[in-house]
Amino acid sequence: MLSTETLFLLYLSTGFTIGFGHCIGMCGPIVVSFSLNLKEKSIFIPQLLYHLGRITTYAILGAVVAAAGSLTMITANIDAIQKGVMIFTGALIMILGLAMTGWVPLGKVFGDHSSPGGFISKGFGKLLPKQSTLVYLPLGLLLGLLPCGPVYTALLGAARAGMDAGSTHQGVLTGMGLMAAFGLGTVPALFLVAKLADMGWLKSRAIIYKIGAGLMIIVGLLFIVKAIRY
Amino acid sequence: MKLFIITFCFVFTIVFLLAVPGSVSSGDKYQEMINCDLHAGPCTQSLPEITVTLDVTPRPVKALQNLFFRVTLSGKQLTSTKDPFIDLGMPGMNMGPNRVQLKSAGGNSYEGQGVIVKCPSGRRTWQATVTIPDAGQTEFIFDVIY
Numbered sequence: 350m351l352s353t354e355t356l357f358l359l360y361l362s363t364g365f366t367i368g369f370g371h372c373i374g375m376c377g378p379i380v381v382s383f384s385l386n387l388k389e390k391s392i393f394i395p396q397l398l399y400h401l402g403r404i405t406t407y408a409i410l411g412a413v414v415a416a417a418g419s420l421t422m423i424t425a426n427i428d429a430i431q432k433g434v435m436i437f438t439g440a441l442i443m444i445l446g447l448a449m450t451g452w453v454p455l456g457k458v459f460g461d462h463s464s465p466g467g468f469i470s471k472g473f474g475k476l477l478p479k480q481s482t483l484v485y486l487p488l489g490l491l492l493g494l495l496p497c498g499p500v501y502t503a504l505l506g507a508a509r510a511g512m513d514a515g516s517t518h519q520g521v522l523t524g525m526g527l528m529a530a531f532g533l534g535t536v537p538a539l540f541l542v543a544k545l546a547d548m549g550w551l552k553s554r555a556i557i558y559k560i561g562a563g564l565m566i567i568v569g570l571l572f573i574v575k576a577i578r579y
Numbered sequence: 580m581k582l583f584i585i586t587f588c589f590v591f592t593i594v595f596l597l598a599v600p601g602s603v604s605s606g607d608k609y610q611e612m613i614n615c616d617l618h619a620g621p622c623t624q625s626l627p628e629i630t631v632t633l634d635v636t637p638r639p640v641k642a643l644q645n646l647f648f649r650v651t652l653s654g655k656q657l658t659s660t661k662d663p664f665i666d667l668g669m670p671g672m673n674m675g676p677n678r679v680q681l682k683s684a685g686g687n688s689y690e691g692q693g694v695i696v697k698c699p700s701g702r703r704t705w706q707a708t709v710t711i712p713d714a715g716q717t718e719f720i721f722d723v724i725y
Binding site: 359363366367370371375419420421424425435495496497498499501502503505506575576578579 | 643644645669672673674675676677694696697698699700701725
């Protein structure tokens with residue numbers, strides 16, 4: 350059996366390689382949508398918060414499957430939630446795309462330069478002055494629930510590690526740590542994709558924005574269709 | 580406003596086409612690679628001097644449920660003391676390491692438990708790579724029900 354340290358490294362490296370293969374194709378549209386929608390604002394903090402939220406959800410799922418010692422028992426119970434999250438993600442990408450076209454006044458929702466008092470921002474504004482940025486944390490927490498093959502595979506390992514651990518407490522900590530390591534490993538690839546979509550030359554061309562918005566609407570629809578078929 | 584209406588008509592046409600099963604992008608080009616119907620029963624592949632039979636139960640084979648994998652060997656006797664194992668994955672897509680370690684079930688049979696995960700892309704073609712230490716490996720490509 351592998352040592353815990355080796356397992357952590359294995360999960361980190363698996364997340365890294367999966368990130369550059371699988372995640373770019375499946376989750377790339379989400380980070381690109383965020384990136385394009387931020388326009389002139391820096392993507393660093395929003396992306397950081399989004400990934401922090403996503404990793405936190407993975408860690409919680411890791412703890413739960415490790416405690417249960419079974420992945421199938423958990424997935425049977427969260428199947429409907431995951432479907433809902435997938436539909437929500439598709440709708441969100443579509444809304445962001447529509448907002449980029451200017452047809453939907455998204456500033457009234459999230460808050461921007463012209464409408465700093467969006468209703469979500471107002472809620473978070475009571476917690477922190479950085480209003481519109483903080484919304485990416487709960488988004489990451491929620492989108493961490495998106496159904497994803499490699500996440501399931503990683504959770505299988507976390508469940509096994511939970512079963513092999515000496516106690517439930519140790520198992521929960523191991524499962525949580527392994528999933529956090531996996532999530533952390535996926536960050537570089539997704540951050541790179543988000544950064545590429547954030548390039549200045551792209552922002553300077555309104556027509557590219559319009560094309561990006563159109564693609565986002567289509568990608569959002571595809572997410573919804575996949576969710577319906579899931 | 581006119582542009583808005585045209586765009587929405589276009590978008591809903593795409594949704595309609597994609598939502599109708601089997602219309603646009605039904606999707607899995609790897610289905611052509613399927614060499615085994617595990618829903619129907621065990622499958623057999625050959626290695627030099629060894630025949631490998633894979634059986635997965637319960638049938639039909641579904642994703643995200645506990646599955647029992649049984650590998651039966653015939654032909655040349657194994658020289659290795661290591662047990663065979665199965666790596667589960669999808670052709671052309673990295674799904675992360677998912678290994679089913681098999682244990683001797685007596686005679687030339689080996690058994691283990693595992694789970695095939697679900698891919699939201701909708702692709703259902705999976706691959707079980709059976710490795711027989713010191714003898715080689717063989718691939719079973721099959722359909723999984725989501």
